[in-house]
Every structure is written in C-alpha cells, then in structure tokens.
Amino acid sequence: MKTVDRATRPVRLTPLDLLALGLIGLRTRKVRAVLSALGIAIGIATIVVVTGIPASSQRNLMAELSALGTDVLQVSPAPSGTGEAVALPAQAPAMVARIGPVRQVAAVANTHTPLRRSDQSAEGDGAGLAVLAGSPDLLPVLRARMHSGSFLDATAAKLPMIVLGSATATRLGIPDLRPGEPPPQVLVGRQWFTVRGILAPVPLSPDLDVAAIIGWESAATYLHFDRRPTVIYVRTYEPAIEQVRSVLQATVDPANPGQVRVSLPSDALAAKRATANTFSALFLGLAVVALLVGGVGVANTMVISVLERRPEIGLRRALGASRGQIRGQFLTESVVLSLLGGFAGTLIGAAATAGYAAWLGWPVVIPASAALAGLGGAALIGVVAGVYPSMQAARLPPAQALAS
Structure with a gap:
C-alpha cells in the first residue's frame, strides 16, 4: 500500500516549473495580459516620476545653492x-x-x-x-x-x-x-x-x-x-x-x-522650491489609485482565466496534479503578470524622469528605493489579486472541470 501511495504521489514542482506553467496563460492571451499589466505599469511609472523629479530638483537646488552661496x-x-x-x-x-x-x-x-x-x-x-x-x-x-x-x-x-x-x-x-x-x-x-x-x-x-x-x-x-x-x-x-x-x-x-x-x-529659495514640489503628494496618491485599479484588473483577468481554462484544470487534476500545484500555477501567473507591469512601469517612469530632468538641465536622480518599492508593490498586488482566483481554480472537482 505504501508503494502505491509513493507511485501516485504528485511530483513536486520546482520554481522553474511553476514559472513555465504561469507563463502559459500570458503567452496564449497576449493582448489581455498587456491590458491587465497596463494599470500596474501606470501606477509604478507614476511612483517613479513623482519621486524621481523632486529628487532631481533637490539635487539641482543643492548645486544651485552651492554655486550661489549659502x-x-x-x-x-x-x-x-x-x-x-x-x-x-x-x-x-x-x-x-x-x-x-x-x-x-x-x-x-x-x-x-x-x-x-x-x-x-x-x-x-x-x-x-x-x-x-x-x-x-x-x-x-x-x-x-x-x-x-x-x-x-x-x-x-x-x-x-x-x-x-x-x-x-x-x-x-x-x-x-x-x-x-x-x-x-x-x-x-x-x-x-x-x-x-x-x-x-x-x-x-x-x-x-x-x-x-x-x-x-x-x-x-x-x-x-x-x-x-x-x-x-x-x-x-x-x-x-x-x-x-x-x-x-x-x-x-x-x-x-x-x-x-x-x-x-538661500532659505527663501529653498522654501520656494519645496512649495513647488508640494503637488508630489497628490500625484503619489494618484499612483496608489492607479495601482489599486491595476490590481483589480489583474484579479479580473485571473478570474476570467480560471473560467476559460476549466478543461485544462480538470485534465491536470485527472492526471494527478494536486490542489496546491493548481494554486501555485495561477498564483504564479498573477505575480508574473504584475511584475511585468512593474518592470515596464519602472522603465517608463525612469525614461520620463530622465527626459524631464534633461529638458530642464537638471541632474537625473532616480531613487533606488522608489524602483524597489514599486516592484515590491507590484509583486504584492500580484499575490493579493491572485489569491482568490487560484483558490477558486484549486477547488474545482476534476469531473466538473472536464465536463465544462
């Protein structure tokens, strides 16, 4: 009996296996994946811009004050x-x-x-x-x-x-x-x-x-x-x-x-520049809203993906895939989708910051903390957005999934 249990025990998936499974839905539904990642990209790009531009402005101000003298x-x-x-x-x-x-x-x-x-x-x-x-x-x-x-x-x-x-x-x-x-x-x-x-x-x-x-x-x-x-x-x-x-x-x-x-x-000049940057908080709030909207978009995409791929889920369950493996597949897909949006948003935000700073003659400063926080936020949104769809996919009985 123990021999049979070992023979029928599901194979443990490596991280590379999970990544390959998670990319299946993105490769087969490219347009939907791009549109879903767009909200995440806009939010991350906004975060990079609203932190990078004030940082570049601050660096320029310090150089300006050093030249003028404090x-x-x-x-x-x-x-x-x-x-x-x-x-x-x-x-x-x-x-x-x-x-x-x-x-x-x-x-x-x-x-x-x-x-x-x-x-x-x-x-x-x-x-x-x-x-x-x-x-x-x-x-x-x-x-x-x-x-x-x-x-x-x-x-x-x-x-x-x-x-x-x-x-x-x-x-x-x-x-x-x-x-x-x-x-x-x-x-x-x-x-x-x-x-x-x-x-x-x-x-x-x-x-x-x-x-x-x-x-x-x-x-x-x-x-x-x-x-x-x-x-x-x-x-x-x-x-x-x-x-x-x-x-x-x-x-x-x-x-x-x-x-x-x-x-x-020089204090008055610094205060003037600080006042000009007070709108950064407003745009940072807009970035958070864009991230939330993007997260909702990713969750919606994953729910629809689960509904459309029921036969695939049923077939994998019938071939011995465990519920944990199904959860891991769809959760990985959600995180990868969000991270792709995060990487794209970071590149867009960095390019926009560099272009704006170069136009004004400022030094280009892109805080590493902003980029890392953006990517971390994208990964977190991917996890949160993918939890419910992945659990929903794992709960599907194999026979019901195949029948659909």
Missing part, C-alpha cells in the same frame, strides 16, 4: 505699522563692513522714482518697476550675471547710466543690447538715463528682476537721493554666518535694532 544675509527694515517708507541709516553699510567675518557688503535703495520707456509713454507704463540706487559690489555679492552689456563701474556710477533687470528689460521692450548700435535711453523721473546693461535673472534677489539700477552717486546727483539704503546684502564666511547674523541688527541700527530684519535669501 553665506549671504539680507538686511532690510522691519515692516512699518504706519505704512510709511522706511530706510536704514546711511552709515549702515560701512558699519557692517567692519564686522570681522564679513567679506563683502552691497546695498540698494529704492529712489521711489517712476521709470518709463520714453516721454511719450503713459505715466502708469512703469508701474511695478522700481528704480534702485545700487553699490558697485552688488554683482559679486549676489553672484549675479549680466545678460548683455556691463554693470556700473566707478565711473558709470556717477553718470546718468542705468542697468535693467531681466523682467524690466522685457517690459520696456529692450530685450538685448547689440554691440555697435547706439544704446537705448529710458526716462527716470524727468532725467534721461542711458541703458548700460541688462541683468540675467538673479535667484538670490528676485526683486532685482523687476527693477532698474543706477549708481549711488548718480542717484544723489540726479534724483536727490538721501543715501539711505533699503536693503543690504552681506556675504560672510559660512562657518560664522550665525554669529554675524546675531550682531547685524544692533550694528545696522544701534538705536532701534528691533526695526531691522535679517534673513537668508
């Missing part, structure tokens, strides 16, 4: 409760420059003078554009660049010459300065100023993009400027930035230190 402090007056224009003491930049770890100091001041393209344009055409008096060290302190032309040197700072911010130049219809051509002029108050240069966008101080800069001495001569700055930029040694920050208020205005505000422009 050692710049911005000093400005605290908001006035009366709404009146407030400025810092005229001697404040010189006093700040005396602080030991401070390397460079630059200042700008709002002259509150209207800016127009010409005397024929309407009074309100320059609304929102500020005319600032600026010190010669402004560009190196902010590590700003010129789009065209040149900045104000010691001589030009005394003459009626002006440098336009990037947005200001576009607004006034002066997108570029061409060598060999007469430089354009703009009207500042009632005084004509010659455009000497156009700034490239300034990440550490976006206010300069919608401004025009004239020399400190020029502002005093032509616009009756009182030499009181409204913003001071301080570049210091990075290890000592907190110590410098702690003494800036009292140094700038010893009589009213509470009326002075000190901030890190």
